[in-house]
Amino acid sequence: MKSMGSFFFFFNVSLVLLLQYLSVLCVSQDFDFFNFVQEWPGSYCDTQKSCCYPATGKREADFGIRGLCLNCNDGSYPSNCDSSNPFKQSDILALTSSLQKDWPTLACRSGNGIELWSHEWEKHGTCSESVLQQHNYFKTALSLKQRSNLLQALNSARIEANGRSYSLRSMKGTIKEGIGYALFIECNKDSSGNSQLYQVYLCVDTSASNFTESPVLPKCKCGSQIQFPSF
Incomplete structure (x- = not known):
């Protein structure tokens, strides 16, 4: 003994x-890969917490950017790396309308999105300065969203945001077919406790240029069937 x-x-x-x-x-x-995360707004709003629309009004029914986050192979991640480089709204003026469309906020302190973008830059973006300065950090995220085009991929396989349940396997397979690499799907619970599609994680290489295979895929807790709520 x-x-x-x-x-x-x-x-x-x-x-x-x-x-x-x-x-x-x-x-x-510095880091080993980026996680590019997109969220489905219907699942953000369809919870007991609910949501609020930004000052620009209700967004279109499409996935929105949640974050472009640096990660390490051991599961850790750098954050809040440079307090001397705060968010500057002037650096993203040319991107503002695109950010309001593709990286909006649904939190109930939503405003015009500046608070969200500031948080994301200071927590995650400041750690990517060796690769992406502030303007390019947001521009790159916008480009990755357009290239991934999650909603079109799902709709082409007749997986639609209509409140029905679909197999997790078919959702992941459809997106993987378009991207070319494995991905992680995160679920949350609706107000009745049903599992629903919430966020999609795609892995991006350290140059922030290409989707790639993720060295770290968390254990999925969605169940075999998940809802795709309307928005």
Whole structure:
């Protein structure tokens, strides 16, 4: 019993040291990949928390950008990397109308989106400065959304936002066919407790140029059938 206890002690210590090593390695390389996350607005609103429309009014029924986030292979991620480089609205003036359309906010302090974009830049964007300065960070996210075109891919397979349930496998397979790589789908619960399509995670390489295979796919908790609510 003593030898078994010693084994588990040394195993746990070794595991901690390995995770620390991987974390340091990721920091030394800045990050290993981007997660490009898009959310379905119908699922954001169809919860007990509900939602609010921005000052520009109700957005069109399409996926919206949730974030362009840096990640490490060990599951950690850098954040809030440079407090000396705050969000500057002047840097994205030419992109404002596109951001209001494709990266809007539904939070009930929504306003015109500036608070959301500021948060995303300061938490995630400041960590990507070696690759993307502020204007290009938002421009790149907008480009990735257009290239992925999730709603068109799903609709072409007759998977539509009509409140019906579809198989998780068919949803993932349809999107993967268009993107070329595996992806992660996150679900949330509607006001009745049903599982519904909420967010889609696509992996992007460190140059923020190409979709790629994700080294880290979290365990899906959606169930085999999920709803696709209307918006």
